[in-house]
Amino acid sequence: xxxxxxxxxxxxxxxxxxxxxxxxxxxxxxxxxxxxxxxxxxxxxxxxxxxxxxxxxxxxxxxxxxxxxxxxxxxxxxxxxxxxxxxxxxxxxxxxxxxxxxxxxxxxxxxxxxxxxxxxxxxxxxxxxxxxxxxxxxxxxxxxxxxxxxxxxxxxxxxxxxxxxxxxxxxxxxxxxxxxxxxxxxxxxxxxxxxxxxxxxxxxxxxxxxxxxxxxxxxxxxxxxxxxxxxxxxxxxxxxxxxxxxxxxxxxxxxxxxxxxxxxxxxxxxxxxxxxxxxxxxxxxxxxxxxxxxxxxxxxxxxxxxxxxxxxxxxxxxxxxxxxxxxxxxxxxxxxxxxxxxxxxxxxxxxxxxxxxxxxxxxxxxxxxxxxxxxxxxxxxxxxxxxxxxxxxxxxxxxxxxxxxxxxxxxxxxxxxxxxxxxxxxxxxxxxxxxxxxxxxxxxxxxxxxxxxxxxxxxxxxxxxxxxxxxxxxxxxxxxxxxxxxxxxxxxxxxxxxxxxxxxxxxxxxxxxxxxxxxxxxxxxxxxxxxxxxxxxxxxxxxxxxxxxxxxxxxxxxxxxxxxxxxxxxxxxxxxxxxxxxxxxxxxxxxxxxxxxxxxxxxxxxxxxxxxxxxxxxxxxxxxxxxxxxxxxxxxxxxxxxxxxxxxxxxxxxxxxxxxxxxxxxxxxxxxxxxxxxxxxxxxxxxxxxxxxxxxxxxxxxxxxxxxxxxxxxxxxxxxxxxxxxxxxxxxxxxxxxxxxxxxxxxxxxxxxxxxxxxxxxxxxxxxxxxxxxxxxxxx
Numbered sequence: 001x002x003x004x005x006x007x008x009x010x011x012x013x014x015x016x017x018x019x020x021x022x023x024x025x026x027x028x029x030x031x032x033x034x035x036x037x038x039x040x041x042x043x044x045x046x047x048x049x050x051x052x053x054x055x056x057x058x059x060x061x062x063x064x065x066x067x068x069x070x071x072x073x074x075x076x077x078x079x080x081x082x083x084x085x086x087x088x089x090x091x092x093x094x095x096x097x098x099x100x101x102x103x104x105x106x107x108x109x110x111x112x113x114x115x116x117x118x119x120x121x122x123x124x125x126x127x128x129x130x131x132x133x134x135x136x137x138x139x140x141x142x143x144x145x146x147x148x149x150x151x152x153x154x155x156x157x158x159x160x161x162x163x164x165x166x167x168x169x170x171x172x173x174x175x176x177x178x179x180x181x182x183x184x185x186x187x188x189x190x191x192x193x194x195x196x197x198x199x200x201x202x203x204x205x206x207x208x209x210x211x212x213x214x215x216x217x218x219x220x221x222x223x224x225x226x227x228x229x230x231x232x233x234x235x236x237x238x239x240x241x242x243x244x245x246x247x248x249x250x251x252x253x254x255x256x257x258x259x260x261x262x263x264x265x266x267x268x269x270x271x272x273x274x275x276x277x278x279x280x281x282x283x284x285x286x287x288x289x290x291x292x293x294x295x296x297x298x299x300x301x302x303x304x305x306x307x308x309x310x311x312x313x314x315x316x317x318x319x320x321x322x323x324x325x326x327x328x329x330x331x332x333x334x335x336x337x338x339x340x341x342x343x344x345x346x347x348x349x350x351x352x353x354x355x356x357x358x359x360x361x362x363x364x365x366x367x368x369x370x371x372x373x374x375x376x377x378x379x380x381x382x383x384x385x386x387x388x389x390x391x392x393x394x395x396x397x398x399x400x401x402x403x404x405x406x407x408x409x410x411x412x413x414x415x416x417x418x419x420x421x422x423x424x425x426x427x428x429x430x431x432x433x434x435x436x437x438x439x440x441x442x443x444x445x446x447x448x449x450x451x452x453x454x455x456x457x458x459x460x461x462x463x464x465x466x467x468x469x470x471x472x473x474x475x476x477x478x479x480x481x482x483x484x485x486x487x488x489x490x491x492x493x494x495x496x497x498x499x500x501x502x503x504x505x506x507x508x509x510x511x512x513x514x515x516x517x518x519x520x521x522x523x524x525x526x527x528x529x530x531x532x533x534x535x536x537x538x539x540x541x542x543x544x545x546x547x548x549x550x551x552x553x554x555x556x557x558x559x560x561x562x563x564x565x566x567x568x569x570x571x572x573x574x575x576x577x578x579x580x581x582x583x584x585x586x587x588x589x590x591x592x593x594x595x596x597x598x599x600x601x602x603x604x605x606x607x608x609x610x611x612x613x614x615x616x617x618x619x620x621x622x623x624x625x626x627x628x629x630x631x632x633x634x635x636x637x638x639x640x641x642x643x644x645x646x647x648x649x650x651x652x653x654x655x656x657x658x659x660x661x662x663x664x665x666x667x668x669x670x671x672x673x674x675x676x677x678x679x680x681x682x683x684x685x686x687x688x689x690x691x692x693x694x695x696x697x698x699x700x701x702x703x704x705x706x707x708x709x710x711x712x713x714x715x716x717x718x719x720x721x722x723x724x725x726x727x728x729x730x731x732x733x734x735x736x737x738x739x740x741x742x743x744x745x746x747x748x749x750x751x752x753x754x755x756x757x758x759x760x761x762x763x764x765x766x767x768x769x770x771x772x773x774x775x776x777x778x779x780x
Contacts, residue, residue, distance in 0.1 A: 007393065018294075021297045024300070028301060035305065035307075036306065036307045067239060067242045069224075070238070070471065071196065072237060073234045076184055076195040079195045079197050080197070082197070083184070090201070093223075095219050097201055097202075098201065098204065108583060109522070112523075113575075115573075118532070118567050121165065122167025122171055129164075129536070137538065145162075157558065161555060162546075237463050248308075248748070252311070252312050263742060267284060267735055270735065273402075275402065276400070277399070283325040283395045284325040287384040290387055291381065294380065295375075295379040309751065312746065312748070313743075316743045317381070320707075323736075324351075329401065330401060330724060330727070345389060348388070352385045355703075355706045357655075358651075358709075359374050359381070362702065403727050413774070443687075444687050444693050445693060446693045447694050449637075474605060475605040478605055478630075479626075481601070481602060483623045485599070488527055491526070492525075496622075497621050497624050500618065501516075504617055507610065540563050541567065577591075591603075637694075637695055640695050659671050678705075678768055679701050682701060686756075691756065694753055696754055700754045703761075704761030707758075707765055708765040711732075712768075714728065737759060743758065
């Protein structure tokens with residue numbers, strides 16, 4: 001293929017991709033820009049268990065939309081007044097923030113009980129019916145009808161004239177976690193006695209979307225400002241994922257500004273220094289701007305939103321994308337216009353291929369955020385490369401290279417490294433790496449804790465812990481999973497769990513019997529429902545007590561005959577917990593998840609218990625297990641890190657095979673040795689700097705391999721002009737070091753890990769490329 005045909009093909013593909021990007025941008029403009037700030041996508045799936053993941057996803061979804069504002073003051077009356085005023089502000093606002101409305105939850109719960117009134121009995125009713133004393137039964141029914149039991153009627157008298165099912169409903173109503181925003185509680189903070197009022201609120205939209213966050217925070221700040229103007233002495237403590245996500249988004253914005261601005265200024269100064277004219281800025285600016293715009297439009301259309309971390313990593317692509325334009329300028333400056341450009345195109349294509357492979361490896365990380373970064377980077381690089389090939393020919397006219405000073409430095413370095421005998425080079429490098437490894441006692445420090453990937457605001461963490469101590473009743477992200485083949489088996493195993501935990505004196509010493517929150521506290525077991533039905537026979541069977549009770553109290557609107565018929569028709573109509581807990585309108589934790597093969601019940605653990613002892617006690621209970629999101633996530637990160645290291649070796653092998661299709665095996669070994677050296681030395685330098693190795697460091701090494709291959713391919717393809725080629729590689733490396741160095745300054749530990757690793761790896765790649773070029777330069 002001639003260079004003209006090559007360029008025409010690239011131009012056609014570029015035009016097609018541009019049309020696709022225009023359609024995507026049009027679609028995005030209609031739907032609106034969505035920027036995702038959910039840092040949960042930087043963590044792996046909590047568990048391979050689908051039911052557990054479903055439960056956790058629902059918990060996360062609920063938690064993302066909910067937050068708490070706690071008013072604090074030593075004076076109870078002062079808190080009460082401020083609480084009433086805050087409620088008035090929020091209810092009058094009619095904006096995106098509102099109180100959590102549990103009325104739908106109560107209605108759903110009562111509706112479920114109404115369908116099974118003959119299988120539900122309160123504890124007192126069960127005891128009285130079991131005694132088979134008609135007088136006692138009628139007396140209890142009368143008390144429920146007129147006395148304290150009749151004060152709150154959840155089930156209608158027509159369905160439950162004795163109020164025995166209503167007793168069960170009233171007894172469990174407090175388990176539905178109704179809004180307690182107006183209730184004043186007394187708490188301790190150190191030695192100080194305080195009164196608090198917790199307002200449970202939610203957002204009517206996605207709190208992890210940046211625009212919605214801004215609107216929500218604006219409303220919250222307005223409420224706080226209004227309240228503080230009237231009650232300046234009342235403290236306001238806040239809790240919720242919203243505040244952490246907003247803080248992370250603010251940090252990411254600062255990172256994007258720093259990285260993009262720093263990279264652009266650095267590239268601008270570098271291009272002006274080497275090419276001495278603004279014309280040389282056209283091709284880099286065009287390839288960078290259009291490449292990033294193309295990647296943004298496609299990713300936003302594909303995923304429905306763009307993650308804020310994708311923008312952070314995308315801003316660092318500036319230093320990589322500009323390489324294509326720099327190499328194009330260098331080739332043009334040192335070769336006449338009439339010369340064949342196919343060697344340049346071939347080198348640029350191999351460079352693109354290795355970079356795309358390196359970034360694509362992020363897609364195998366198992367983390368949703370990095371998968372989007374991989375696609376974004378690959379799309380941006382491909383489009384920028386096509387842009388340089390298609391229009392570079394028209395934008396290089398008049399561009400000259402002024403790098404005589406740089407070339408003198410390069411020649412001096414080539415002479416210096418060229419003096420090193422080739423037979424000493426490999427043993428010396430191996431010995432140096434081994435010595436560094438020995439200094440760390442042949443161990444690499446690692447960290448798989450999810451906490452090491454996030455840098456939460458200490459003030460937010462302190463407030464979150466304080467609110468949790470005051471308001472929360474159960475352990476966060478830790479629970480017991482009970483599995484069974486049918487509902488009764490699950491209930492039996494729940495009872496076994498309760499018995500096992502209550503047999504541990506340490507667990508019961510401080511708080512008494514362990515009260516696990518689960519489906520068993522909302523609905524009776526199938527066996528208990530059948531017993532309740534048999535006990536109700538005394539009331540509703542033909543000739544039962546319902547008829548005299550109705551006649552005695554002149555309940556003329558109720559038909560004893562209809563009650564008997566309904567009772568007989570519902571004999572096998574048992575209540576199924578799945579009908580209630582799997583409804584979308586139930587604002588409860590997913591306590592019951594049922595599929596075709598298995599039932600999973602989730603039991604929430606009261607705060608303050610030793611979870612290690614709970615896990616130990618459960619080892620003897622069949623079908624029950626303890627789950628900790630933190631421990632499970634840490635284990636998942638360890639597995640992903642180990643898998644990534646294996647994939648890194650595989651990537652090096654694939655790179656070697658790719659080189660083998662182009663070069664002799666001896667030449668291939670020389671070339672692949674550079675990224676192998678960079679990766680090995682990066683591991684050791686991170687260890688010597690006491691930086692624990694994480695999944696993000698390992699994933700960054702994939703990019704180190706890709707960038708290292710860029711350097712060696714250009715040196716191999718342009719071997720006849722070692723000085724000019726190495727000058728271009730040095731400038732290219734400088735732009736990479738600038739971008740990745742700025743990435744390493746990020747306040748987000750996961751992003752910083754990438755930047756530090758890429759900075760170290762790029763330095764080592766440049767050193768390796770210099771050594772490789774010196775071998776070729778000496779041999780000429």
